[in-house]
Amino acid sequence: MSVIGVDAGGTLTKIVYEENGALHFKTFSSEQQVLQWLGILAQNHKLYITGGKAEKWRGIFPHAHIVGEFEAVCSGAKLLLKEEKTDLKQFTLINIGTGTSFFKVDENGCERLLGSGLGGGTFMGLGGLLTGESDYYELVRLSKEGKRELVDLSVRDVYEAMNSPVPDHLTAANFAKGDAFSKKADKLRALTNMIAETIILLASQASQAHKLEDFVFIGSTLKSNPALKEDLSQFQDMLSYTPIFPEKGAYAGSLGAFDVGRGSEHSQNRQ
Template identity: 30%
Template sequence: MGIVVGIDIGGSTTKIAGFREGKMLIPVQISADSAVASLFGAFGKFLYDNNLQLTDIGQVNLTGVGSSEIKQNIYGVPTYRVDEFSANGVGGGYFAGNKKEFMVVSMGTGTSFVEVRNNVPRHIGGIGIGGGTITGLSKLMLNTNDVDKIQELASGGKVGNIDLRIGDISKNPLPGLDLEITASNFGKASSRANCEDKAAGIVHMVIETICQTAVLISNGTDIRDFVLIGNLINFPECWNVCEMIKTMYPQVNFIIPENGEYGTAIGTALANECCLKHVE
């Protein structure tokens, strides 16, 4: 059989990943207003970047909100649809190594949480906080929704000028809460805050909310490992937030993998046959 590729057609970007003899090829992501345009654009770039011919592709698996617009085989190649939550679970498992129980936190336009036990994924739920929140608030507060610009601004800002922290209201750490823990997002913001600080506050608030939610919904279970996937893992603040949360919950382990932004596409490519439905 030829190469199986997985394509995640999301709300703002399309990502594609594929494997040859168990080795991942160069993944690709592009943005376009049309799901169909982004699909074929990503597919063509994937072939070019990996020096492939169309005849090298044996199967195409699709997932994501935009995949419902695809009603026929791609370039005549057998094409299947994969449930997105199953794809998240499989993609998270690719990065989780030999761990048997873990949670996949898919940080896209919004965020979904998928619990995986013994290779069986189960969708726990989701929240309407994610990359779309960052770009939306940035458009209102910073007059830009360009992700690269937001990331540049955030890297030069100080969250401590925006967020109210435990150290701002107490001279001593509280039980389980050191002085750097957030007491209130934007609780210290003023009208004089600069754009860099505002950007840092927005990014920190969104990532902190996502990671805190993941830990809180796992309370009462034996889940201790959290695999983060999606474009938000590329914000440096993601690592900082995870380290901060670990001071409150020392037992948790956040996995921020290389190429984790392609987690859903990877899971789509690796999905078991039982998860596949032919496009109609």
């Protein structure tokens, strides 16, 4: 029997399944749509579910198997790196979902280091409050077009003609120049940058003790989001890290659940 890997997140549902020897990846924003879709396929597939809503979904699909979220994310990330022929022995894994989790991954396994409430939920929620927009792709489009220096106070603004003790392009205060006349795009780029700055600072602090220099970013908030990727990459010279963005990083959780399920089913079939 075939397997479907499901990442039932707080905002989006990501699915991985195999058909005709190839993996397929789907994203649903509507819970009703994905439940209808799965209701049909679940008759001939076994569901392996991870994510914040996994237990809720098992109430709907009682024969589904629950996969621990951290296990699924780490397993999926390793598979994505292997698929892209990126050979890393150890790295910091940063999963930007509704919030953000940070993991140490090495040959001994995967260990969660810390987490933050800033992530995709912040981008959607605060982004909506700032602009009145609610569509993810519209928020991403506006962010890409915005200029955060029109909203953020930079070190350059503070020191003006004086020599600053730190690089003058850094943020002195997020949103300090924003007002009622600030454009939607500029506010969204400032928000994207604030999220990225916080994530990089936390990742850097968490990684120093373990001497990890490669940062692997996954999670649905990175999907079609060039502004966030750019802002996450802006501190390389200062903090000495290498950002890596697997192409299908949004599906790490669902791919990991799928892989656990596939291994389990193969093991049972051999018995």
